[in-house]
Amino acid sequence: MHREITKKSRRRPTLADIAAELGLSAATVSLALNGSPLVAEKTARRVREAAKKHNYRPNAIARRLSVGHSEVISFYVLGGKDAALGFLPSSWMFYNPILKGASMALTRYRYHLQFEILSAELGDQCDTIIEHILGGATDGVLLLYFDDYLPVVADELEKVDVPIVTMNRKVSPELSSAQVDNRSGAIAAIEYLKELGHTKIAHISGPEASFNARDRRTGYLEAMAAAGLDVSDGYLLEGDWQTQSGYYLLREMMMLPDPPTAVFCSNDYMAMGALEALRDLNIAVPEQVSIIGFDDSEISRVVLPRLTTVRQPLEELGRRAAEEVMALKGDGEHEIRHQVIAPELVRRGSCASPSLV
Amino acid sequence: MHREITKKSRRRPTLADIAAELGLSAATVSLALNGSPLVAEKTARRVREAAKKHNYRPNAIARRLSVGHSEVISFYVLGGKDAALGFLPSSWMFYNPILKGASMALTRYRYHLQFEILSAELGDQCDTIIEHILGGATDGVLLLYFDDYLPVVADELEKVDVPIVTMNRKVSPELSSAQVDNRSGAIAAIEYLKELGHTKIAHISGPEASFNARDRRTGYLEAMAAAGLDVSDGYLLEGDWQTQSGYYLLREMMMLPDPPTAVFCSNDYMAMGALEALRDLNIAVPEQVSIIGFDDSEISRVVLPRLTTVRQPLEELGRRAAEEVMALKGDGEHEIRHQVIAPELVRRGSCASPSLV
């Protein structure tokens, strides 16, 4: 199976080629190029020059086969039954910074990130991953879970001899994970509102099926309790992440006999809907009612008033997850870790002290 | 260099292992597993069973070395001097669908996508890419350019024996490209406004340094000329993509002795700013002034009134670019192509016929 000469560049030079040209052995050339102290400086210099001259680069595949690892970490975006769900624009703002953080971290390790979207059903997902791992195509795995998605069966993955880090979710105690602390983000939001003087604080949560939504709601309830504040009837409503649900649920809250003066929404889209509703109701924000969102998505910066919100450090999440895979991969017996990253409150214009009227 | 037995799973089974167990040769096992008609069905079945039993998967690296290609396409996001620029949230909405389209297309070819962010300077970028190519780590390259970024020197890349497709930009006639037809998108916008009855149509363009912005402006001017419409003084202003610039430039336009009744903005953010300005000026949209954006970004769906805009088929762009690399890679002498994809007008609530008052 001799390779044919291609149009553009002929066959790429190999170690043997430049060894032959220099009258050296391939072994020496290899050592020289890898900066081994065993080879004489004079020889090394000749080798480097010849390599440069021929534009020689060691064949990555061959090297990987030889050294026994692939220099690749796989990044899987897990789609559920509804393949579209994970790929709504609203989820991009979520996974893009994670991807960026992971990619840049891996680059620092001179590793490559393989990006894969798994939109099939549960079984297929797991098979594909196992396939890649068993095939030796990857040295480590980053799994990005979305809300409401069925977990890839952890059991299968735990058996495999490759480091795995789940992102945005703790899937199993046996698998390292990195996620944002939704609970503490919610607590920060409520504490801020309390500092401003609010006592009647409501919450529009995300769907019950979402663990992120549940964690934020838990944070809300805890913070309210800690602050000695009541969660009146009708102060806790369940939305579906969409702007529209924020709109209608907020209107519902304003019909209450004793409406809240501040509403913490579980994401920015619903907060946006809440703002629209208040505008339609001629209720001033933040003078009469304060609104706080979650995500710090782009709309929070362009909507009027600018939305106070809770920023998720997603890029950091990606970075940390990547560093965790690398640590797991390392020789030292690095322990499995479950990292929880604290989000940060971003104060903009949608919150103020309640009017004392 | 004998591999040590690791904690979890011992050494992964190899072709030789299962061949030995079956009393066959590695070659036969390989053929059987690859569904060669040369091997007897009875033998093939035994082989498959043994393979399944031991959870055997061919080693991907070894196979790649043997067959001579890497089964990997590299996807580079090119950052310019200002590394941050390409990674503003506003650019995510841009490159994420492209990435998704490319990734899913490559998966269909059973290829893998390697995602790489190149944020260094011009020289480094090119070196890194060349390095990967010469190292045989990749079978093809997808280059994603952002506005205003210096081009990776095409000369270097053209010499290399690997298919390259540039996205969002035609960098060289020698390199296949795929991009959105900004010009025709702008034309569609103007024609739509004209159909509605507008004659006084202004344009808030993106920065002069951006080729996308220039193309859209060209489309605007061409369409106006074709429609026999005047571009009055002050009807063509240059923004900087940001919401704020849309805000101020629109106010400026409304101060004109003969203000426009419709404004085509070069992106959704500036259109958003324009909407805010009109609200502050108590000018009704779309009754008194129509606004049209570009991108169909998420805000266009949540802002009030919902923004009419020009949608870029970015996922398709990614898909087509990926298919182009694969075609280029194929045996047949596929010609270099420069694909231009037409965007699509999305009609929402921010445009109407001008009031006849």
Add this chain to the structure above:
DNA sequence: CTGTTAGCGCGTTCAT
């Protein structure tokens, strides 16, 4: 039909 042999290109002992 199946086995033997020979690479793919590199890294790595072990001699010299």
Add this chain to the structure above:
DNA sequence: ATGAACGCGCTAACAG
């Protein structure tokens, strides 16, 4: 300081 030899795991060509 350098070279010879071998292994990584698989596929391809040829022989029987």
